[in-house]
Amino acid sequence: MKIVVCCKAVPGAVTDVAVETRGDALRFRSQFQSMNECDEYAMEEAVVLKRLYGGEIIALTIGGVSTQEILYTAAAKGADRIVRVDALAQDPRAASIVLAAALKTLAADLVLTGTQSRDSLSSFVGVATAQRLDVPFAFAVTAIEKDGDDAIKVRKELGGGRSADVRLPLPALVCVQTGIQPLNYVPPARLMRARQQRPQSLSLADLGLTLADIAPRGYRIASVAPPARAAGAQILSGPPAEAVRALLAKMAEAG
Amino acid sequence: MAGDVLVIAEHWKGRPEAVTFQLIAKGREIADARRASLGVLVLGHDIGELAADLAGTGVDAVFVVDHRALGNAACGLLAEAAVASLREIAPALTLVGFTLVGMELAPAIATRLGVAAMTNCVNVECVDGEIVVAKPVYDGALHARVIFDRDAPALVALQAGATPTLPQPARAALVRALALDIESMPRRGEIVQFIEEPIGDVDIAKADIIVSAGRGVGDASKLPMIEACAKALGGLMGCSRPLVDQGWLPRERQVGASGKTVTPKIYIACGISGASQHLAGMSGAKMIVAINKDPNAPIFQVAHYGIVGDLFEIVPELTAQAKKS
Numbered sequence: 001m002k003i004v005v006c007c008k009a010v011p012g013a014v015t016d017v018a019v020e021t022r023g024d025a026l027r028f029r030s031q032f033q034s035m036n037e038c039d040e041y042a043m044e045e046a047v048v049l050k051r052l053y054g055g056e057i058i059a060l061t062i063g064g065v066s067t068q069e070i071l072y073t074a075a076a077k078g079a080d081r082i083v084r085v086d087a088l089a090q091d092p093r094a095a096s097i098v099l100a101a102a103l104k105t106l107a108a109d110l111v112l113t114g115t116q117s118r119d120s121l122s123s124f125v126g127v128a129t130a131q132r133l134d135v136p137f138a139f140a141v142t143a144i145e146k147d148g149d150d151a152i153k154v155r156k157e158l159g160g161g162r163s164a165d166v167r168l169p170l171p172a173l174v175c176v177q178t179g180i181q182p183l184n185y186v187p188p189a190r191l192m193r194a195r196q197q198r199p200q201s202l203s204l205a206d207l208g209l210t211l212a213d214i215a216p217r218g219y220r221i222a223s224v225a226p227p228a229r230a231a232g233a234q235i236l237s238g239p240p241a242e243a244v245r246a247l248l249a250k251m252a253e254a255g
Numbered sequence: 256m257a258g259d260v261l262v263i264a265e266h267w268k269g270r271p272e273a274v275t276f277q278l279i280a281k282g283r284e285i286a287d288a289r290r291a292s293l294g295v296l297v298l299g300h301d302i303g304e305l306a307a308d309l310a311g312t313g314v315d316a317v318f319v320v321d322h323r324a325l326g327n328a329a330c331g332l333l334a335e336a337a338v339a340s341l342r343e344i345a346p347a348l349t350l351v352g353f354t355l356v357g358m359e360l361a362p363a364i365a366t367r368l369g370v371a372a373m374t375n376c377v378n379v380e381c382v383d384g385e386i387v388v389a390k391p392v393y394d395g396a397l398h399a400r401v402i403f404d405r406d407a408p409a410l411v412a413l414q415a416g417a418t419p420t421l422p423q424p425a426r427a428a429l430v431r432a433l434a435l436d437i438e439s440m441p442r443r444g445e446i447v448q449f450i451e452e453p454i455g456d457v458d459i460a461k462a463d464i465i466v467s468a469g470r471g472v473g474d475a476s477k478l479p480m481i482e483a484c485a486k487a488l489g490g491l492m493g494c495s496r497p498l499v500d501q502g503w504l505p506r507e508r509q510v511g512a513s514g515k516t517v518t519p520k521i522y523i524a525c526g527i528s529g530a531s532q533h534l535a536g537m538s539g540a541k542m543i544v545a546i547n548k549d550p551n552a553p554i555f556q557v558a559h560y561g562i563v564g565d566l567f568e569i570v571p572e573l574t575a576q577a578k579k580s
Contacts, residue, residue: 122374127362136443139359157513159355161452168444179500218371219403227398235561240572243562254542
């Protein structure tokens with residue numbers, strides 16, 4: 001099974017956040033970038049599937065040279081090839097356009113993504129990419145197994161403790177739910193070795209895309225700021241004993 | 256009509272999910288501001304009664320797609336049917352729930368119809384004729400305010416529980432069956448079976464007081480401290496998803512979109528940052544208390560009372576004082 005794992009580099013601590021002047025993107029500074037945690041689960045699941053069924057794992061990301069760091073993490077976890085599309089995807093729609101174009105060149109049997117990125121928090125890119133590729137998809141998947149040579153069976157969450165087992169013909173795209181496999185620690189020595197691996201770099205032009213194709217459209221960002229605290233939220237201050245005493249009094253009132 | 260709003264209903268076993276009423280309340284507000292009409296789209300099988308019920312919820316129209324194949328369409332086909340319906344109804348604004356079902360529907364619809372979309376929104380409103388949403392970014396530490404282009408169709412996925420489910424006065428609603436060719440739509444996968452998880456030994460949904468642990472507890476060895484506090488208060492221990500993912504606690508303890516929805520009298524969130532998936536499961540609690548060392552944690556936005564500090568000091572103190580009283 002040829003598996004492509006789509007993974008995103010996300011900022012650690014974010015500083016200096018602002019809206020770009022045209023209102024189409026957020027600008028921020030971050031000391032370091034790491035692999036989006038939801039995508040790490042997709043990577044771990046790919047490793048397990050390869051162990052069970054054989055094949056190849058390709059890790060794919062979009063971004064500048066600094067995002068290559070997460071591809072080394074992917075390689076250390078078990079990716080056989082690492083690919084970076086050298087582009088800036090400013091919103092989920094743009095990311096889905098770039099990923100779909102890159103995935104067409106990679107001809108995977110199975111594409112794995114996470115369910116959400118910690119910066120955009122949109123849960124959008126995976127399913128949108130599947131639509132652009134016109135392949136079957138499933139969101140929030142907690143188990144994957146092969147079902148014959150050309151299909152998989154997945155268990156997907158529907159919310160409220162409900163799930164469904166779904167049979168998807170391959171090729172397919174699956175958005176992996178957190179917890180599908182335990183996250184494995186990457187020893188530094190293995191990460192050092194992984195750095196020897198050379199990422200394949202693709203440009204937008206290689207994929208037949210232009211900047212205009214992936215420019216945000218249909219909206220503008222007016223502002224970004226810490227949310228206003230709800231009027232009812234009252235902070236009980238003081239030393240722990242005092243704060244707790246105040247809390248118990250409030251709880252007694254609420255009855 | 257220009258400016259019309261459409262809600263895509265979510266339902267299970269013939270009953271609308273709570274998020275549907277939340278979307279109708281918001282949809283009504285926006286449709287009224289734009290002097291436009293509000294419709295609700297319901298897709299499924301054997302949904303005649305459900306459609307009639309929805310006609311009395313304050314909408315102007317109910318659009319029904321009733322087909323055997325949609326009865327168990329938890330993925331591809333449901334999206335296909337929704338796309339075809341929207342082509343026919345052509346609303347200016349479509350509202351869906353940011354639920355596990357909506358997370359699959361929203362990107363599929365937006366991509367296929369080329370509609371601008373914002374998901375995981377905590378609010379949507381009409382300001383001077385423009386559709387404006389608020390949505391969390393960067394782990395919820397920040398909220399972005401986003402304005403859709405005027406006169407272009409838009410899709411908004413709204414967090415379950417983020418806005419109230421105000422009941423609307425009934426109107427004379429038109430119920431209209433959409434004639435879609437479901438048979439010829441591509442079937443991208445098929446449902447083998449549905450699974451409803453058993454309630455388990457511990458039913459936190461029945462507890463009056465829930466003390467929930469989040470990532471902030473650090474490791475599994477600290478959970479007895481939380482459980483002791485729950486016990487001292489006469490409640491049960493719940494948790495957020497990461498703890499179940501780590502295998503520290505069984506799924507039956509999980510509160511949130513993919514776990515249980517709880518409405519206790521008192522909900523105490525210990526070391527829980529307040530991701531939208533968690534808030535979806537507990538924002539209906541009568542009193543929410545947050546204990547967290549990060550004063551900017553999103554949980555403080557929904558909490559009624561908060562203590563900013565080290566939960567390893569505060570929780571044992573709470574246990575001790577509760578035992579005394």
